[in-house]
Amino acid sequence: MAKQAVSFTLNGKTVDVLVEPRELLIHTLRENLNQTGAHIGCETSHCGVCTVDIDGESVKSCTLLTVQTAGSDVKSVEGMATADGLHVIQQAFVDEHGLQCGFCTPGMLMRAYRFLQENPDPNDEEIRWGMSGNLCRCTGYQNIINAVRTAAKNLQQA
Amino acid sequence: MDTVADKQKREDSLNGVGCSRKRKEDARFIQGKGNYTDDIKMPGMLFADMVRSPYAHARIISINTEKALALPGVHAVLTAADLKPLNLHWMPTLAGDVQAVLADEKVHFQYQEVALVVADDRYIAADAIDLVEVEYEELPVLVDPHKAMTAEAPILREDLVGKMEGAHSTRKHDNHIFNWQAGEKDATDRVFDAAEVTVSQDMVYHRVHPCPLETCGCVASMDKINGKLTVYLTSQAPHVVRTVVSMLSGLPESSVRIVSPDIGGGFGNKVGIYPGYVASIVASIVLGVPVKWVEDRMENISTTAFARDYHMRGELAADSNGIIKALRVNVLADHGAFDSCADPSKFPAGFMHICTGSYDIPVAHLNVDGVYTNKAPGGVSYRCSFRVTEAVYVIERTMDVLAQKLGIDKAEIRRRNFVKKEQFPYTTCLGFELDSGDYHTALEKVLDAVDYKGLRREQEEKRANGELMGIGLVTFTEVVGAGPSKSCDILGVGMFDSAEIRVHPTGSVMARMGTITQGQGHQTTYAQIIASELGITSDEIAIEEGDTDTSPYGLGTYGSRSTPVGGAATAVAARKIKAKAKKIAAHLLEVSEDDLEWEVDRFKVKGVPGQEKTMKDIAWAAYNNVPEGMEPGLEAVDYYDPPNFTFPFGAYLCVVDIDKDTGVTDIRRFYALDDCGTRINPMIIDGQIHGGLTEGYAVAMGQEMPYDEEGNLLGNTLMDYFLPTFVETPKWETDYTVTPSPHHPIGAKGVAESPHVGSIPTFTSAMVDAFAHLDVTHMDMPHNAYRVWKQIKALGLLDN
Ligand code: FES
């Protein structure tokens, strides 16, 4: 299959990749660009472990062709921490024990990152609905909810 | 100086046992730097994908691989014919059976492995599997385990025909795997015959799948120059895998390295050794390059490791006060097409004989028959210790049925039958020695916390209004920490576990264990144990697991065995170091060992203030100034063979409100009290409990693996298979009591599985309770809205 050149921004840097038109973004990120933070749990848009942020929206990268991201601004978990340290949301996940095996965590963090911009001061019910596209098998969600709530508070104080 | 305050400060700075230390492993996971199997990339690595059977039972007439091989980018297509010359087309299971690696002449379940395609990337591999042409001749299918041993049943395992001596017993039928019994049949029957009251309840513990978010997979890499095989693999038991791979391949164990990197949840799914692993290893050996194989979600749910599928009858004999006189349990176990359970060898039904529960039962009999059907193999412990979930379910359900029959409250009937605090250690009539417990205290604490009487009053009012409210109650006892090698082994290897601890000259520590974390936080909690034992801050203690080249041999992490066995090994190894450290301290302080006492992080000369040596001082001295005749260095290894299992317990209560028109259930409240003995890290314990309760909720309320009559699995994607989301997952309330294990070095019992084991019957108890006033004694899981609605309808409760 003929490959196509695609350029997009990943965590602030322009990347150029050569991909088959059928290649999914999650595979390009993981195989081609060695960004293995986003994971694969289902490839059917159910689990959310592949979640990244594209042009201001949470996107399940197992459900998007890489060619569709041409010109987009893509953010992944690898871009969350800066030279100044961890992102407030990352720190909140550690403080509230919001992760166990860590497999869902990159997707959770990227969803929380967008969700807290959509709703900077959510109550628990809103967190549950807002994060519900991301599954976790380990934590039972309770501490993730605590982490998102804590992150919201800390972001507002920041 | 205020010595008390100083001592406390030093104690706190250790971050030892009992503190909610933040997790050491989090830093990499929150930054996307975890290293899971599918993240591993090696030069020249190829991708494998599996051709699978569309039929549940069929003869393979032919396999044509030509078209697939002609596709550019395809390197090999392996079938049973290719594995046969190597004698690798079948492999031994951990349960004494054999399993086809690639189907040999016949397929026995839908999605069975038929051929392995190896290609440049996963896209080409996926294209190629469609090009492999397999011709099948369909055979009659056996789905219902109750029909497995009838005269008309099709015979599934032609390879076993005539071999009537099975691994665990004589086989009664070609589809029979084993019969296993515990207790005294005749004595039990006699009590039943004479009893004032008896109850009997049939129940199906349905087939489910552990379904961790990361599926199973491996990267196999044969280095032909050095003759070394390295396999990165999502395994909960890497050392056992090494032994099996060595036995299968003929390579010496020293030439096989198994690495379990980060694991995205296990829950029992990752204990077994699967055809995909073996076929990938063969592919790497044949092709001389690394080969990666990773299941997709459908393959995961359909083929690797289902759990449960126990068809049970629980019977109790009692007097009219509800005092239990005898227990009888019968089980028909559906093991699918191959017996690939991962139980200790002598226990084909795991620890099902913990089914006497928390109760003082004089006599009991347990009978289990395992049968083959045309379904996926497995029968693993899904977040539980070897069938303990099933055992707890049958006893707790049957207790409720007895309470109902006698009109005694379900809390009261438990109170009357509990093993009492002063009876411990208590030997059950089925042979376990319960190490410690205080069941009454746990139960009363829960009843007080939720205002049980108030709830019952409210329920009465609701019932009068025609509303459906249920209260579930369970008081479970688990058996974990397998286990004493006199009774527990896997493939002949005793179920000890190990720790190797090295103290460096500057007093930091590197420790390696035979277990492997999958989210439990071993890097954090093992360090806490060592910190408290040695007086070295846990921040300077590094924990490594999972690489068989570097860590000591251990049986791995499942059945809540890491803390009871691995944690014990860690404490004992640390104590060996401390014993040597004491000798060095005595030498440095020029006193006798008897003159020394330990305080937090140092040895002090009794009664002589200021005369002391810290562990750091001693570590330094261990490398340059040891007593004459002592070898330098400060390290120890311990292989801990536990004297007994540990028996965590708990009391759980759940309140449900059921919508009469839709059958939708609202979990209003779930209160979980756990006693896991000494608590190493309360934050991690709470997290484990939340997770276990959520998995229990999933099993009880929605997960199922239905098969149609042709053996088609109806529901193997996340669209159909229920994984609770944020929205439906209840809010959990947790509580605890502490009853240390008397035989464990630090008194810890293990916790991760109790919430799963305990919560499932609690949900059923609550659901049935909502209908108990209408003489319903049992409802089978899953309690999804449709099934509950059917129950409502059958009772004539629908308004129109
Ligand atoms: S892998 Fe993308 S949603 Fe599951």
Ligand code: FES
């Ligand atoms: S932490 Fe394991 S799946 Fe969420």
